[in-house]
Amino acid sequence: MFKLTSILAAVSMLISGILSCTQLLPYDTDGRDQVENVILLIGDGMGENHLEWTKDELGIDLVMDDMPLRGYSKTKSANSPITDSAAGGTALSSGIRTGNNYVGVYFADPLQTYSTPTNITEICESHGMRTGVITTDLTTGATPSAFSAHTNDRGNNDKIIAQQMASDIDIIWGNTDEDFNAATAEANGFTVIDSEAEMDALRNGSKSFAAFNSSLWRTETGTDDPTLSEMTEKAIEILDNDEGFFLMVEGAHIDKHSHSNDEKNMMIAVQEFDRAIEKALDFAKKDGNTLVVVTADHETGKIVYRNGEYKYTRGNHSATDVPLLVYGSSNFIDNGEAVNNYMVPRLIAASLGFEQSEFRNVQAD
Numbered sequence: 001m002f003k004l005t006s007i008l009a010a011v012s013m014l015i016s017g018i019l020s021c022t023q024l025l026p027y028d029t030d031g032r033d034q035v036e037n038v039i040l041l042i043g044d045g046m047g048e049n050h051l052e053w054t055k056d057e058l059g060i061d062l063v064m065d066d067m068p069l070r071g072y073s074k075t076k077s078a079n080s081p082i083t084d085s086a087a088g089g090t091a092l093s094s095g096i097r098t099g100n101n102y103v104g105v106y107f108a109d110p111l112q113t114y115s116t117p118t119n120i121t122e123i124c125e126s127h128g129m130r131t132g133v134i135t136t137d138l139t140t141g142a143t144p145s146a147f148s149a150h151t152n153d154r155g156n157n158d159k160i161i162a163q164q165m166a167s168d169i170d171i172i173w174g175n176t177d178e179d180f181n182a183a184t185a186e187a188n189g190f191t192v193i194d195s196e197a198e199m200d201a202l203r204n205g206s207k208s209f210a211a212f213n214s215s216l217w218r219t220e221t222g223t224d225d226p227t228l229s230e231m232t233e234k235a236i237e238i239l240d241n242d243e244g245f246f247l248m249v250e251g252a253h254i255d256k257h258s259h260s261n262d263e264k265n266m267m268i269a270v271q272e273f274d275r276a277i278e279k280a281l282d283f284a285k286k287d288g289n290t291l292v293v294v295t296a297d298h299e300t301g302k303i304v305y306r307n308g309e310y311k312y313t314r315g316n317h318s319a320t321d322v323p324l325l326v327y328g329s330s331n332f333i334d335n336g337e338a339v340n341n342y343m344v345p346r347l348i349a350a351s352l353g354f355e356q357s358e359f360r361n362v363q364a365d
């Protein structure tokens with residue numbers, strides 16, 4: 001048994017050595033403006049036309065349009081021109097291109113026989129930063145999972161939640177399913193909350209797991225649960241500290257309402273996501289050392305502008321590039337530049353002054 005373990009360890013080291021030696025980054029990530037805190041906001045399914053349609057229909061401006069750098073993220077996965085949220089989230093968390101349905105694992109090694117990619121949450125933790133993952137979806141949804149778990153099937157909710165429970169993440173907030181066990185969360189040092197009042201009572205430096213119900217995405221008052229912007233504001237207050245923090249915020253319902261081509265509710269979700277961005281920008285402007293990055297994992301609904309009107313043209317994801325908006329860095333990207341989605345966490349790491357080798361694999365284009 002000892003011998004087999006040694007051989008496996010040797011093979012694993014050999015493979016990771018080959019990967020890191022032979023594959024060089026196609027981008028220079030040196031020389032980025034340095035920051036101490038990062039807030040990454042992901043509008044699930046949010047394409048450029050979701051924003052244009054919302055502004056046009058409602059006659060409003062969006063705060064995110066004022067962010068100084070604006071480029072695009074290219075979203076294809078390792079096995080499809082059209083990604084799902086698992087592969088898209090993994091690109092944004094782990095700096096690699098993996099296959100649809102995979103969460104935080106390599107496309108070539110989904111069962112993690114030899115290696116598991118490191119994600120930006122783990123890298124930030126290793127530097128003593130506080131971390132948070134918040135969503136309007138289930139905490140086991142594909143996007144939050146990509147920042148907090150590793151598994152070959154996005155549907156492995158039990159494995160995902162077990163990894164979240166065992167993690168060093170300070171804040172995991174969203175809706176929960178039947179795999180959530182409050183006693184286990186508490187045994188792992190989390191304060192379990194299930195209402196806005198309980199969230200508001202949390203103090204700076206606390207560690208908490210939310211078990212909200214399903215009304216999170218709504219913006220009307222009268223529910224027990226906080227809105228995404230309220231969660232964002234409170235999470236920043238809890239995470240802020242001298243060692244820095246990384247916070248991922250997902251607005252999941254832009255995607256959900258685009259699958260059903262429900263533009264009215266999609267626009268409500270876009271507006272609430274924009275309010276969450278405003279909270280992040282308010283903090284960043286006061287703080288002066290905070291990077292705010294807004295993007296999407298993919299576009300949903302393939303919204304087109306035709307004959308003077310916007311309309312959905314499908315009920316699923318599309319291959320359309322998505323917005324990549326940046327505040328707090330003059331050189332994260334160039335204005336108008338389109339980068340591969342897996343460069344986003346690599347550029348975040350570079351902005352924090354971390355080596356690219358902290359991602360266990362370096363994937364060439």
Ligand SMILES: [Zn+2]
Pocket residue numbers: 045085255256259300317
């Ligand atoms: Zn979707």
